[in-house]
Amino acid sequence: xxxxxxxxxxxxxxxxxxxxxxxxxxxxxxxxxxxxxxxxxxxxxxxxxxxxxxxxxxxxxxxxxxxxxxxxxxxxxxxxxxxxxxxxxxxxxxxxxxxxxxxxxxxxxxxxxxxxxxxxxxxxxxxxxxxxxxx
Amino acid sequence: xxxxxxxxxxxxxxxxxxxxxxxxxxxxxxxxxxxxxxxxxxxxxxxxxxxxxxxxxxxxxxxxxxxxxxxxxxxxxxxxxxxx
Numbered sequence: 001x002x003x004x005x006x007x008x009x010x011x012x013x014x015x016x017x018x019x020x021x022x023x024x025x026x027x028x029x030x031x032x033x034x035x036x037x038x039x040x041x042x043x044x045x046x047x048x049x050x051x052x053x054x055x056x057x058x059x060x061x062x063x064x065x066x067x068x069x070x071x072x073x074x075x076x077x078x079x080x081x082x083x084x085x086x087x088x089x090x091x092x093x094x095x096x097x098x099x100x101x102x103x104x105x106x107x108x109x110x111x112x113x114x115x116x117x118x119x120x121x122x123x124x125x126x127x128x129x130x131x132x133x134x135x
Numbered sequence: 136x137x138x139x140x141x142x143x144x145x146x147x148x149x150x151x152x153x154x155x156x157x158x159x160x161x162x163x164x165x166x167x168x169x170x171x172x173x174x175x176x177x178x179x180x181x182x183x184x185x186x187x188x189x190x191x192x193x194x195x196x197x198x199x200x201x202x203x204x205x206x207x208x209x210x211x212x213x214x215x216x217x218x219x
Contacts, residue, residue, distance in 0.1 A: 050144055050209060053193035118190070118211050120145035131146040131212065 001074075002058045004049055004119075006081035014093035018073035023095035025102040029110060031090030033083050037132070042123045047080040047089060050118040054078070057117045061109060069105040071096045076109075078119060089121075137162055139169065139202070142209035150180045160202075166191065167198035169208070188213070 001017045003009075015028045033045050062074045077091040092109055096102045122131050138159045143151055158172050166189050174184035181187060188211045189196045195211070202208060 048145055048148075050142070050190070050193075050211070053190055053209070056193055114214060116195075118144065118209075118214065120212060120214060122145070 001076070002055055002062070003077045004051060004054055004058075004080060005077065006079070009077045009079055009088045009091050011088065011091050011093070014075040014077055014091045017075040018093045018095040020072060020095060022097065023072050024097050025099040026093065026095045027102045027106045029090070029092040029106055030088050031110075033085050033087050033089055035085045037123055040125050042085060042125060044085065044124050045083045045089070046122040046124065047078075047083065048120050048122070049078065049080045054118050058113070061112055061116065064112070065094075065105050065109055068108070069096065069101040071101055071105050074109075076113075078117075080119070136160065137164070137204050139206075139208055141169070141173075142207070144209070145212045147180070147210055147212050151177070164202055165198060166196050166200045166202060166208075169202065170198065173210075 001014070011028055011030055015026060019026055035042055058076050065071055065074060072095045075093045079087070079089045083089055092106060094102055094106055094109070120131055122129055136159045138157050140155045140157055142155050143153065148154055158169055158176065160168050160172055169189070170184035170187045173181045173187070190209045190211050191200060191202060191206050193207065
């Protein structure tokens with residue numbers, strides 16, 4: 001399941017999507033918006049994606065993960081549009097038979113997502129704004 | 136000549152005040168030629184053509200990749216700060 005949406009993400013929806021009786025481990029990772037960058041107060045954030053390339057790249061990433069690890073199911077949600085501080089920008093849920101595959105593949109997935117998926121983040125400060133690393 | 140509507144995102148979109156930019160190049164052009172033309176026409180917005188990253192039909196492209204009229208072409212701004 002891959003969802004890119006401008007409405008709030010519900011982590012439970014993603015966790016439930018990957019849970020199963022054959023899976024001993026489920027990891028749900030949340031990326032949330034920070035109130036500060038390099039000591040500067042962030043007022044709010046804006047995320048922009050290139051659809052459908054972003055969805056396609058997320059699907060490719062899931063295929064890559066499945067080739068490398070014995071992962072059962074993967075669900076990814078990415079928020080776009082305007083986000084307030086403390087909101088969830090990213091949800092990654094994945095399941096595997098044992099915990100090691102789940103932890104390792106989740107770290108890899110989030111790292112690669114930052115490099116290959118065309119989603120951008122703008123931080124808006126009191127005295128200006130800047131497009132930065134999307135996550 | 137072929138005119139391409141190149142999709143723009145994030146900072147590029149804001150600087151150009153548009154979701155796309157039209158660039159005309161020859162029928163045998165490559166992505167590299169597009170980058171050079173963008174730099175010639177908008178030097179202040181695309182000062183380093185060699186650092187631009189493009190997608191053709193929603194896949195990352197190399198500069199020697201030929202392009203054809205029906206291709207969907209986009210400039211992918213850096214997702215981790217600073218041009219590559």
